[in-house]
Amino acid sequence: MQGYDKHAYDKHAYEPFAVTVDLAVFTIRDGALHVLLVERGQEPYAGRWALPGGFVLPDESAESAAQRELAEETGLADVTGLHLEQVRTYSEPDRDPRMRVVSVAFAALVADPPEARGGGDAARAAWLPYGPGAHRPLAFDHDRILADAHHRIGAKLEYTSLATAFCAPEFTLGELRGVYEAVWGAELDPANFRRKVVGTPGLVEAIPGAARLTGGRGKPAALFRAGTATALHPPLLRPASEGRSA
Amino acid sequence: MQGYDKHAYDKHAYEPFAVTVDLAVFTIRDGALHVLLVERGQEPYAGRWALPGGFVLPDESAESAAQRELAEETGLADVTGLHLEQVRTYSEPDRDPRMRVVSVAFAALVADPPEARGGGDAARAAWLPYGPGAHRPLAFDHDRILADAHHRIGAKLEYTSLATAFCAPEFTLGELRGVYEAVWGAELDPANFRRKVVGTPGLVEAIPGAARLTGGRGKPAALFRAGTATALHPPLLRPASEGRSA
DNA sequence: GCAAAAGTGTTAATAGTACACCCATGT
DNA sequence: ACATGGGTGTACTATTAACACTTTTGC
Numbered sequence: 001m002q003g004y005d006k007h008a009y010d011k012h013a014y015e016p017f018a019v020t021v022d023l024a025v026f027t028i029r030d031g032a033l034h035v036l037l038v039e040r041g042q043e044p045y046a047g048r049w050a051l052p053g054g055f056v057l058p059d060e061s062a063e064s065a066a067q068r069e070l071a072e073e074t075g076l077a078d079v080t081g082l083h084l085e086q087v088r089t090y091s092e093p094d095r096d097p098r099m100r101v102v103s104v105a106f107a108a109l110v111a112d113p114p115e116a117r118g119g120g121d122a123a124r125a126a127w128l129p130y131g132p133g134a135h136r137p138l139a140f141d142h143d144r145i146l147a148d149a150h151h152r153i154g155a156k157l158e159y160t161s162l163a164t165a166f167c168a169p170e171f172t173l174g175e176l177r178g179v180y181e182a183v184w185g186a187e188l189d190p191a192n193f194r195r196k197v198v199g200t201p202g203l204v205e206a207i208p209g210a211a212r213l214t215g216g217r218g219k220p221a222a223l224f225r226a227g228t229a230t231a232l233h234p235p236l237l238r239p240a241s242e243g244r245s246a
Numbered sequence: 247m248q249g250y251d252k253h254a255y256d257k258h259a260y261e262p263f264a265v266t267v268d269l270a271v272f273t274i275r276d277g278a279l280h281v282l283l284v285e286r287g288q289e290p291y292a293g294r295w296a297l298p299g300g301f302v303l304p305d306e307s308a309e310s311a312a313q314r315e316l317a318e319e320t321g322l323a324d325v326t327g328l329h330l331e332q333v334r335t336y337s338e339p340d341r342d343p344r345m346r347v348v349s350v351a352f353a354a355l356v357a358d359p360p361e362a363r364g365g366g367d368a369a370r371a372a373w374l375p376y377g378p379g380a381h382r383p384l385a386f387d388h389d390r391i392l393a394d395a396h397h398r399i400g401a402k403l404e405y406t407s408l409a410t411a412f413c414a415p416e417f418t419l420g421e422l423r424g425v426y427e428a429v430w431g432a433e434l435d436p437a438n439f440r441r442k443v444v445g446t447p448g449l450v451e452a453i454p455g456a457a458r459l460t461g462g463r464g465k466p467a468a469l470f471r472a473g474t475a476t477a478l479h480p481p482l483l484r485p486a487s488e489g490r491s492a
Numbered sequence: 493g494c495a496a497a498a499g500t501g502t503t504a505a506t507a508g509t510a511c512a513c514c515c516a517t518g519t
Numbered sequence: 520a521c522a523t524g525g526g527t528g529t530a531c532t533a534t535t536a537a538c539a540c541t542t543t544t545g546c
Contacts, residue, residue, distance in 0.1 A: 016262030017302075019337070019348050056263075058346065062337040089335040089350050091265070091308040100304065102265050102348070104335050174497070192536065194499070218497025219543040233486060234508095234534075240479055420524070438509065440526070445507095464524030465516040480507070480535095 018101045021066045022053035022142065024087070024149035025074065025108040026183075028166050032129050033182040035146065036073060036116060037138070039124040044097050045139030051146065052125070053103065062086070062104040070106075073125060075114045083109040083165035087149045095141050107149040109165040154183050159235040161203050164226035172213060172221035173197060176204070184238045196236055202229025264347045267312045268299035268388065270333070270395035271320065271354040272429075274412050278375050279428040281392065282319060282362060283384070285370040290343050291385030297392065298371070299349065308332070308350040316352075319371060321360045329355040329411035333395045341387050353395040355411040400429050405481035407449050410472035418459060418467035419443060422450070430484045442482055448475025 025036040037049040052073040056065040063084070071079040087105040095101065116125040128135045130150065137143050156162045157180055164171070166179040177193045180186075197203055204224040212220035271282040283295040298319040302311040309330070317325040333351040341347065362371040374381045376396065383389050402408045403426055410417070412425040423439045426432075443449055450470040458466035 017265045017348075019263045019265070056337065056348075059339050061339060062335060062348070086334045088332045089308060091302065091350065093305050093307060102263075102302075102308070102350075104337065104348075172498085189536070189538085190497080191499075191501090191538085196535085216497085217495075217545050219499075221498055234483065235481070237480060237535090239536095418525085435510075436524080437511085437526075437528090442508085462524085463518055463522075465526075467525055483508090485509095 016100075018099060019056045019062070020053055020101055020103045021056060021062050021069060022051045022090075022103045022105045022145055023066060023069055023073065023108055024051055024105065024146050025070065025110060025113075026130070026150075026153060026166070027110045027113050027127065028179055028182050029127060029129075031178050031182060033131075033150075034127040035130045036113075037126060037128050037135055038073070039126075040139055041123050048137070048139040049128070049135045050139035051105075051142045056104070062106075066104075066106040066108075070108050073116075074110060075117055076110070083162065085152075087145070087152050090141055090145060092141070103145075105145045105149060107153055109153070109162070111166055111168050150183075154238070157183055158237055159232050161226065161230055161232060164204070167226070170207060170213075170223045170225060172223060173204075174221055176224070180236075180238075186239050186241070188239070200229070200232055200236075202227040203232065262346075264345060265302045265308070266299055266347055266349045267302060267308050267315060268297045268336075268349050268351045268391055269312060269315055269319065269354055270297055270351065270392050271316065271356060271359075272376070272396075272399060272412070273356045273359050273373065274425055274428050275373060277424050277428060279377075279396075280373040281376045281381075282359075283372060283374050283381055284319070285372075286385055287369050294383070294385040295374070295381045296385035297351075297388045302350070308352075312350075312352040312354075316354055319362075320356060321363055322356070329408065331398075333391070333398050336387055336391060338387070349391075351391045351395060353399055355399070355408070357412055357414050396429075400484070403429055404483055405478050407472065407476055407478060410450070413472070416453060416459075416469045416471060418469060419450075420467055422470070426482075426484075432485050432487070434485070446475070446478055446482075448473040449478065 023036070027034050027036075036052060038052050040046055040048050040050050052069060054065065054069050056062050060068070063086075066084055067079055070076070070082065070084060076082075085107050087107050089102060089104045091102045093100060095103070113127070116127055130146075138146065153162070163176055163179040163183075167175055173194050174190070176197065177188055177190060180188055180193070198206075205227050207223040207225055213223055269282070273280050273282075282298060284298050286292055286294050286296050298315060300311065300315050302308050306314070309332075312330055313325055316322070316328065316330060322328075331353050333353050335348060335350045337348045339346060341349070359373070362373055376392075384392065399408070409422055409425045409429075413421055419440050420436070422443065423434055423436060426434055426439070444452075451473050453469040453471055459469055
């Protein structure tokens with residue numbers, strides 16, 4: 001606390017910091033993980049894709065700012081209830097060439113978002129497939145932010161019920177499994193997945209009516225709703241791959 | 247990015263934010279988890295305990311500021327190599343009654359710290375036992391920050407090799423087990439713990455020499471060093487208690 | 493019929509739990 | 520001797536992983 005007291009909060013004792021939020025908004029499309037990106041119209045990084053975001057206003061928290069931006073950028077009317085979670089804060093002094101910007105990064109999960117429209121500005125917005133694909137490199141340090149957000153989401157799938165946040169209110173277990181597979185980039189055994197999910201109390205609850213849904217070909221699947229549990233015990237671990245230190 | 251471009255980075259378009267770091271520094275003492283706290287000498291919250299922290303300077307990142315504060319507050323000469331990790335950022339507009347302060351919280355783990363000395367100021371500093379004990383309530387929103395930091399540490403013990411960061415370079419498995427027990431507040435079976443730890447590749451490595459250490463009474467214990475692995479597969483789950491949703 | 497996805501069954505391997513028991517040391 | 524913590528053994532249970540097989544749909 002020395003720092004606090006020594007300078008007695010002179011508002012201009014230090015160079016002011018701008019505080020912004022950056023959003024990594026994920027969704028599943030056609031079985032693949034997609035992320036919402038905007039195209040920058042101005043320097044620096046003109047023409048590059050970037051994460052949506054904006055300033056934190058004087059009377060709101062970073063969480064409020066993130067929620068406001070999420071509504072604006074996705075075009076969703078009601079954004080409450082969506083999963084929105086802080087990832088971490090990026091504060092390297094030179095991360096923005098123009099001035100000192102400290103950015104609080106959030107990860108958001110959306111099911112079935114509307115098509116991306118550019119913001120009011122000239123900037124384009126689009127849902128692009130996540131991965132080492134066409135959109136890199138992103139502006140600023142957004143590649144790193146996006147990777148951190150993805151890493152966090154992947155980890156939380158293991159030990160929380162987060163996956164249901166990617167799904168519509170009613171979903172099949174095949175769809176839920178698709179979430180895990182899209183985020184982890186790994187295939188799961190459908191039989192074992194079903195047993196694990198159904199056998200974890202509070203993860204999902206079956207919709208009792210003969211309600212069934214045809215997902216195209218194959219046998220109709222039973223519908224489920226998200227359950228009340230948030231933590232999974234034991235966790236649903238992703239298949240071990242060479243990449244993970246034992 | 248609309249927000250960025252619209253205002254063209256006028257440094258004074260918005261009320262300036264102060265950016266600070268707050269540190270939850272943990273250690274194990276006499277088998278119990280302790281936290282480093284400082285006593286506030288001034289209003290607001292004069293006389294209350296608070297987390298150590300301070301301003302982020304114009305040319306440093308939050309990580310650098312946290313490292314600098316950690317060295318100052320603990321009195322440790324070399325703070326590199328210590329575990330220091332961002333927890334989250336607290337930005338509610340009214341969290342500090344004097345002005346708008348956005349604080350990036352860190353959790354730090356220290357083995358065998360020197361006695362706490364007050365900072366240069368009148369403020370006292372002390373290692374206090376963690377828990378719903380004598381030090382609450384803390385100043386500002388520090389109770390919540392501390393709880394969040396503790397929750398994060400506890401969770402990371404399950405699936406990372408973090409526990410070794412609480413230990414000296416050479417440690418016995420009893421000491422390592424003590425870390426888990428102190429952070430989780432639960433007892434672990436020594437036999438099963440040993441098998442799990444030794445059987446997880448890369449978690450710890452035995453120091454081959456007949457090196458042994460007497461921890462007082464009982465059979466001398468073999469010494470171990472931290473291994474190279476950072477992730478644990480499968481994780482070392484804490485014993486299930488009623489509090490956790492199945 | 494055939495492909496595809498849902499859903500059930502079965503089995504072997506792996507991992508976790510709960511102990512009993514011996515070992516080496518200080519007092 | 521005995522209390523204390525280190526360390527090994529072992530039987531039991533729970534969970535995971537792999538894969539065969541049946542069911543119900545669209546084409």
